[in-house]
Each structure stands twice: as structure tokens, then as C-alpha cells.
Amino acid sequence: MKALLLLALVVSPTAPAWGARLRYEFSEVEVYGSGRVSGAEVVKRHGDAIRHMLARQGSASKAAQAQAAEMLAALEKSIKAETGLSYLKVSIVDAGRSAGGAVQTLLLLDAIDKEDMERRYPFRPFPTSDVKDVSGLLDKWTSYEALGRSRVLSGVVDLKRTVCPAFYCPEGSGNAEMNRAEASFVEAVPGYKQLLLQILREDADGADRSRALFLLTYLPDAADVTALVSFGLTDPDVRVREAAVTIFNDLAIHRKDVAVPFRDLARMLDYPDPADRQRALALLLSLADNAEFRPLIFGPPADQVLRLLRSKHPGVRQMAHTLLTLLSGESHKAEDNEAWDKWLWRARQSEIRKGSKD
Numbered sequence: 001m002k003a004l005l006l007l008a009l010v011v012s013p014t015a016p017a018w019g020a021r022l023r024y025e026f027s028e029v030e031v032y033g034s035g036r037v038s039g040a041e042v043v044k045r046h047g048d049a050i051r052h053m054l055a056r057q058g059s060a061s062k063a064a065q066a067q068a069a070e071m072l073a074a075l076e077k078s079i080k081a082e083t084g085l086s087y088l089k090v091s092i093v094d095a096g097r098s099a100g101g102a103v104q105t106l107l108l109l110d111a112i113d114k115e116d117m118e119r120r121y122p123f124r125p126f127p128t129s130d131v132k133d134v135s136g137l138l139d140k141w142t143s144y145e146a147l148g149r150s151r152v153l154s155g156v157v158d159l160k161r162t163v164c165p166a167f168y169c170p171e172g173s174g175n176a177e178m179n180r181a182e183a184s185f186v187e188a189v190p191g192y193k194q195l196l197l198q199i200l201r202e203d204a205d206g207a208d209r210s211r212a213l214f215l216l217t218y219l220p221d222a223a224d225v226t227a228l229v230s231f232g233l234t235d236p237d238v239r240v241r242e243a244a245v246t247i248f249n250d251l252a253i254h255r256k257d258v259a260v261p262f263r264d265l266a267r268m269l270d271y272p273d274p275a276d277r278q279r280a281l282a283l284l285l286s287l288a289d290n291a292e293f294r295p296l297i298f299g300p301p302a303d304q305v306l307r308l309l310r311s312k313h314p315g316v317r318q319m320a321h322t323l324l325t326l327l328s329g330e331s332h333k334a335e336d337n338e339a340w341d342k343w344l345w346r347a348r349q350s351e352i353r354k355g356s357k358d
Contacts, residue, residue, distance in 0.1 A: 023102040024054035027095055030312040033120065033272060034111035037083045042109065045082070046075060054105055057092065079109065087112035087121055087272060095314055106312055110272040120272055123236040127209070129202040135192040137185070138199070138211045144181040145214075148172025167225045167255065168217040168247045189218035200228070206237030213243045222258045226251075230261050233268065238275055241268075245279045252286040262293055266301040274313050281308065281319040288326055297327065298351050302344055309334060 026047070029039035043050075049071065056068035072090055080088040093106040112120050133139070151172040162174035165186050173182070189196065199212040213232045219225050232244030248265060251258050268280035284301065287293040309320040321334040328347065332339040 021060045022058040023100075024058045024092075024105045025098055025102040026051050026054055027104045027106050028312065029107045029109065031109045031111055032274075032311070033116070033270075034083075034085060034113050036085060036113060037079065037109070037111065039109075042079060042107070046078065049075060050107060054092070058103070083111075084114075085111050086114045086117050089272060091274060093274070093313055095312070106314075108274060108313055110274070112272055120270055122234045122267070124234055126204070126236045127202045128204050131195075131199045131203040131208075133195070133199065133208070135188060135195055137188060137192060137196070137215055138208055140181060140184065141211045141215055144178060144185075145170060147178060147181075151175065166217045167219075167222060167258065168214060168250045169254070185215060185218045189215055190220065193219065197228075200231070206235070206239045209235060209237065210240045210243035213240060214247070217247055222255075226258065226260065230264055233264055238273055241271075241276055242279060245276075245283055249283050249286050252283065252290070256290065260287075262287070262296050266296070266304075269301060269304045269308065274316055277308060278316050278319050281305065281316070281323050285319075285323045285326060288323065294327075295351055298344075298348055302327075302348075306337075306340055306344060309340060310337065 029042045029050075031037055031039055031042070053068050053071040053075065056064040056071065059065060059068075072092070076088050076090045079085075079090070087110075089110045091108040091110070093108050095104040095106040098104055148170045149172060162169065164173050164178075164182050166182065172178070193216070196212045196216055200209050200216070203209055203212075210232075213229065216228050217225055219228075229244045229247045232240050232247075235241055235244070245265075245268070248260050251260055265280060265283055268276050269284075271277060271280070284297055284305070288297065305320050305323060308316050309324065311317045311320070317334055324340055324343075325331060328343050330339075330343055332343070
């Protein structure tokens with residue numbers, strides 16, 4: 001279940017392969033996180049520029065795709081200057097296909113007002129150092145992870161998660177070669193803890209920081225591991241945050257004896273990146289059957305899940321709907337906002353009554 005949820009987190013379309021061409025049709029604009037600007041205003045002021053950008057986005061020419069990236073950056077700069085927003089990120093989101101096969105394109109604006117920056121942008125500054133990995137562990141992790149992935153994709157193993165000697169076990173483990181790699185991590189990681197911590201905190205390469213985080217799950221103390229993984233939740237690189245959520249998701253499903261930081265994880269539901277919001281929803285799905293966390297989900301996080309259900313981003317909306325369907329045991333359509341609002345009110349009343357009996 002974990003693998004299927006996290007592999008489904010496709011946030012935006014990739015650029016066309018060399019020699020291929022996609023046709024993008026501008027669908028609509030959604031603004032998330034601020035009332036300072038509306039989608040209608042963006043379309044009125046920048047609609048033509050958006051359409052020109054999308055025409056280049058779908059081109060088979062690398063030069064045209066580079067132009068699209070420059071136009072996207074210019075669009076962000078213009079809207080930010082017009083609105084006075086403290087943060088703005090514009091994403092091109094694949095919202096499905098038209099009858100003619102064109103990519104229906106949602107332009108998603110993640111925005112943060114000045115007064116909300118501390119609450120909604122908890123990320124540290126990007127590290128700038130080049131930390132040399134004298135241990136060789138990062139390269140070994142890359143090979144280990146690639147081997148597991150290839151075993152799963154080739155059908156050699158199923159998606160069932162096997163036990164490994166760490167607090168995070170990827171799919172595909174369980175064969176002799178991966179077992180040898182795991183044994184080497186058990187032996188080496190504690191001795192190189194300080195180096196891996198330095199990479200996690202200071203190295204400029206987000207991919208290296210994410211690999212260091214995975215390796216640190218081989219430390220023997222659960223509290224130490226969860227504190228370090230929590231640190232990864234506020235990394236400025238989405239790849240490190242993805243690694244942190246992936247680890248916590250594995251713990252939520254397979255290591256219920258290990259406490260996870262629910263409030264830190266729930267905070268991600270309002271992060272200024274749709275990938276983070278989608279992964280946070282998937283993680284709540286993994287926690288939904290845990291009696292310790294279920295009452296917490298019905299608190300403020302449930303209100304945020306209902307807000308995400310109203311998102312035009314198809315992946316976020318679908319994940320929110322899946323979570324609500326599992327929590328409720330009911331089968332309302334995603335667009336039936338009134339039914340979901342009423343369900344949450346009933347569910348909270350039930351939790352209150354249950355708590356008073358306890």
C-alpha cells in the first residue's frame with residue numbers, strides 16, 4: 001500500500017521526450033494560500049503570456065522548452081511584484097486530457113502573504129557546502145536502492161515489504177546481495193554518524209542530503225532517528241522532504257512501536273508545494289487506522305483535508321478524497337462538499353462522545 005500511494009504522487013507533467021511533441025491547452029488558474037490575488041486576475045493580466053509559454057512547453061525543441069522555463073520564471077516575478085506576496089511558486093499541472101488528446105493545463109500558484117511566512121514556510125536556507133563523502137556510503141546507498149527498485153520493476157519480487165535491520169526498509173529487499181549491503185550499513189553508519197549529519201545539514205546537493213537521511217535510519221536508537229527525520233521535513237529541497245515522509249510512512253505502517261511527530265507531519269498539509277501536501281495526505285492515510293492518531297486527525301487536520309478536497313489539483317483532490325473515504329467508510333463524491341462537511345461534523349460529535357465515555 002505504501003509503495004502504491006507514494007509512487008502515485010505525480011504533481012506536474014514532464015517535458016516531452018526529444019523528438020516528441022505535446023499540445024498544452026490552458027485550462028484555468030488556481031491560487032493556493034493567499035487572497036491577495038485571484039485566478040481570474042492572473043488570466044486577465046497574463047493569459048496571453050501563459051498560452052505562449054505553454055506552446056513552447058509542449059515543443060519537441062529543447063531550446064523552446066528552455067524558453068518556456070524562462071517565461072515561467074518571468075511570470076512568477078511579475079505576479080509577485082504586482083501583488084506584494086512574500087513567496088510565489090507557479091507550477092504547470094497536468095489536469096487530464098481533452099477529447100482531442102491535448103494536455104489540459106492547470107496553472108497552480110502557491111502563494112504566501114508576509115504575515116504567514118513564519119507559519120507556512122518553515123524551511124531552512126539552502127546549504128552551500130560541498131561535504132566530501134569519505135565513507136563511500138552515499139554511492140553504496142544509490143546502488144542498494146537501484147537494485148531494490150530493479151527487482152520490483154522486473155517482477156522478481158512482489159511489493160511486500162520485507163524486514164531489514166533499519167528503521168526504513170525499501171521494497172525489493174530480501175535477497176542475498178541486498179542483505180550484504182544492509183549488513184555493511186549496520187556496521188558502518190554509526191561510525192560515520194557525524195559525517196552523515198554534516199552532509200544532511202550542510203551539503204548543497206539535495207540528493208546527497210536525502211541519501212544521508214535514509215542511511216541515518218540505520219542508527220540503533222529510534223528517538224535519534226525520528227528526530228533526524230523530523231529535521232528533514234523542513235529541508236528546503238523537496239527531495240529531502242520526500243525522503244523524510246517516505247521514512248515516516250514506513251514507520252507508520254510497519255513500526256507502530258515508534259512514535260512519529262504527528263503535528264510536524266500534519267503541518268505539511270499546508271506547505272507551499274503540492275507535492276508536500278499530497279504526501280502528507282498519503283501519510284495520514286497510513287496513520288488513519290492507528291487509535292493513537294485517529295482522534296488527532298479529526299482535529300484541525302480534518303478541516304485542512306476538506307480544503308484540499310476543493311483543490312483543482314487532481315492529485316491532491318484525489319488523495320484527499322481517498323483519505324476521507326477511508327476515514328468515514330462512506331462513499332460521497334469528491335465534489336459533494338456539503339456531504340463531507342456534514343460527515344465531519346457527525347464524526348467529531350462521535351469522537352467527543354467516545355472521549356467522554358473514556
